Amino acid sequence: MRSEIHHPHRDVTGGWLRPAVFGAMDGLVSNFALIAGVAGGQAGQRVVLLAGLAGLAAGAFSMAAGEYISVASQSELAEAEIEVERLELARHPRAEQRELAEVFEGRGVEPELAAEVARQLSRDPEEALRVHAREELGVAPGELPSPLLAAFSSFLAFATGAVLPVLPYLAGASSLWPAAVVAGLGLFLAGVLVSRVTARSWWFSGLRQLAFGGAAAAITYGVGALIGTSGL
Template sequence: MSEGGAEGRAEIHHAHRDVNGGWLRPSVFGAMDGLVSNFALIAGVAGGTSSTRVVVLAGMAGLAAGAFSMAGGEYVSVASQRELAIAEIDVERRELERHPEAEQRELAQLYESRGVQPDVAAEVARQISLNPDKALEVHSRAELGVTMQDLPSPKIAAVSSFLSFSVGAVLPLLPYLLGVTSLVGSAIVSCLALFGAGALVSRVTARSWWYSGLRQLLVGVVAAGLTFGLGHLLGGGAL
């Protein structure tokens, strides 16, 4: 093997997680939103009525409405974001076609601003500019922060959001579906799920598991407590 082969190739000692795939944010947000919103909805209805059937119906309606709403919202949001990025990348493509020398100088100046010596920066920019596709990728990354390969998929975002919201929303409803007639069962399951979901999210963030878990638990309990109080005030129901 020559020096320019395996011995000359830089070794990669670490790997990064996918942060641009378009699935993580809608999945996490969908599960959290489904859990918190349906727990709060069920608590609010249970606070206003003693009818288990009404509570279950409200929980099912909240699950279905929320899941479809989340999926539709994520699809439109991510599609709009993607279309805007594509339009800006097209602007950069046209600039490279019309003013290649100016764009090459701009790229060289970018490398200079990052500490590369001027002659080296000029040569790197020249070599990159020989390949129009590579030049577009580098310019898009430097000026827009994205490339065509980085753009999230609206379909993946919508499906991820729908499924994760449904999973989160069914948990507060599960005790009722299994025959429990008291809000206490739903509250126990929801609180455990809230803490567990928050702790799980800490694996992809810099927060500790107990901090993320307690934070998510607090958010859910406050939301459910407020809606239960409102439902009890308006409907006069009981646990």
């Protein structure tokens, strides 16, 4: 008897890691860039700290609100379409059964077998609804994402990244360099974590993220310095 052959794969969807890492990365890059811009304008330590805390709060709440509305709207649309499918199954069961059989045929199943599978699945209205929803809408009743969970996760991820460049100022730092070091380490680590859901090496992903985040901070620092020295 031949043993089963298993082919392990990485999670190509990213699971929880992808949104968590990218949410934290967004908070880190945007807030560090904000702090760099304010510091570039020769603002004092308290002003930079205030800007960093304000950026953290504003960004985290904005991300949470946006994620909640986005997921809630998507779920409401999916629920409305699922209800349309439920009514169609109740009003035209035979037509829906033929439609399901055609889906299986399109995937290479023999017509007789496809018709029999569709007939058996259609005996249970709820199971038929789940199959139709998955095939036609790509979703399943009762498995839609939670807007509250999405909002909380987005808030937490963004705040985690955004707080890193603020920490040195909370500890009493008076220059941008300590924040730059902490932010740089955070950016590199975020890139390393991203490599877990990509085919890139850890050092490449880390350096790439460090380069992009550093470039964003450098540009905003330059803008802040220009405005600060021009007296605008």
